Amino acid sequence: MNIVFMGTPDFAVPTLEALCNSEHNVLAVYTQPDKPVGRKQILTPPDVKVCAEKYGIRVYQPVTLKDDNSYNELKSLEPDVIVVVAYGKILPKSILDIPRFGCINVHGSLLPQYRGAAPIQQAVLNGDKVTGVTTMYMGEGLDTGDILLKSETEIGENETSAELFDRLSVMGAELLIDTLSKLDKITPIKQDESKVTYTSKITKELCPIDWSASNTEVHNKVRGLQTWPVAVSTLNGKDIKIHSTLLCEKRGEAGEIISLNPLTVACGEGSVIIKELQLSGKKRMDSKSFLLGHPLNIGDVFGI
Numbered sequence: 001m002n003i004v005f006m007g008t009p010d011f012a013v014p015t016l017e018a019l020c021n022s023e024h025n026v027l028a029v030y031t032q033p034d035k036p037v038g039r040k041q042i043l044t045p046p047d048v049k050v051c052a053e054k055y056g057i058r059v060y061q062p063v064t065l066k067d068d069n070s071y072n073e074l075k076s077l078e079p080d081v082i083v084v085v086a087y088g089k090i091l092p093k094s095i096l097d098i099p100r101f102g103c104i105n106v107h108g109s110l111l112p113q114y115r116g117a118a119p120i121q122q123a124v125l126n127g128d129k130v131t132g133v134t135t136m137y138m139g140e141g142l143d144t145g146d147i148l149l150k151s152e153t154e155i156g157e158n159e160t161s162a163e164l165f166d167r168l169s170v171m172g173a174e175l176l177i178d179t180l181s182k183l184d185k186i187t188p189i190k191q192d193e194s195k196v197t198y199t200s201k202i203t204k205e206l207c208p209i210d211w212s213a214s215n216t217e218v219h220n221k222v223r224g225l226q227t228w229p230v231a232v233s234t235l236n237g238k239d240i241k242i243h244s245t246l247l248c249e250k251r252g253e254a255g256e257i258i259s260l261n262p263l264t265v266a267c268g269e270g271s272v273i274i275k276e277l278q279l280s281g282k283k284r285m286d287s288k289s290f291l292l293g294h295p296l297n298i299g300d301v302f303g304i
Contacts, residue, residue, distance in 0.1 A: 125224035146188035211255035215270035234303030
């Protein structure tokens with residue numbers, strides 16, 4: 001089939017690569033405009049653009065898809081299917097109606113659960129045991145289209161959202177290729193609206209750790225906010241990022257350091273072992289190395 005691919009971040013790259021190495025023909029790639037990145041605000045292309053250029057595919061980076069130019073441009077490509085993976089723009093109905101076999105989206109959850117912007121991080125933040133990817137026909141609403149195929153996977157107890165992100169991106173690529181191969185045999189299934197849940201964008205407002213919460217909730221926050229924006233706390237008046245933890249059953253006053261070997265902090269219920277942390281403005285390091293340069297004492301209290 002002749003395909004137009006729309007995607008932006010690294011999550012979409014495995015699907016684009018899978019299409020480029022399949023029997024299908026990728027006519028063009030649509031992605032977000034280059035953006036300034038880092039302290040020096042260096043203009044940087046999206047990961048999908050870099051991948052497309054590697055394969056010699058024509059790249060379009062429109063600011064909007066809602067004008068006549070974008071419509072006419074896409075229409076002239078005559079795609080059989082438009083594949084969308086984390087593109088970051090809403091497709092108007094005029095665009096959705098262009099491909100003869102529709103627009104197919106790869107979504108990082110088991111729809112109708114977690115419609116919206118951050119399904120992978122939300123699954124980890126909520127402590128879910130199972131998640132997956134879904135292929136679906138795109139409708140005018142937010143992730144409202146009919147489901148084509150799903151693929152499930154278990155979430156490890158210590159798996160971070162970044163690690164899960166990488167796994168699901170590969171699963172999504174495999175599922176998309178499988179979906180295209182069976183497209184004429186699949187009976188689309190309408191989503192059960194009674195089971196719909198939504199996620200919003202992840203922001204830094206979620207970062208502060210509430211040590212009065214259970215150790216499971218603290219551990220899930222640390223896992224869920226990796227590698228951005230990262231869970232944070234304070235200690236002795238300084239901001240500290242908490243990158244990695246393990247669950248522990250030891251008890252104490254919430255936020256109190258109850259062991260130094262390993263570095264263990266009490267929660268409202270149980271405690272967590274801090275494996276990796278980072279003082280503001282310093283490098284990320286394991287807790288043993290951190291303690292060599294920044295001695296702490298049992299009884300010191302992390303801020304709530």
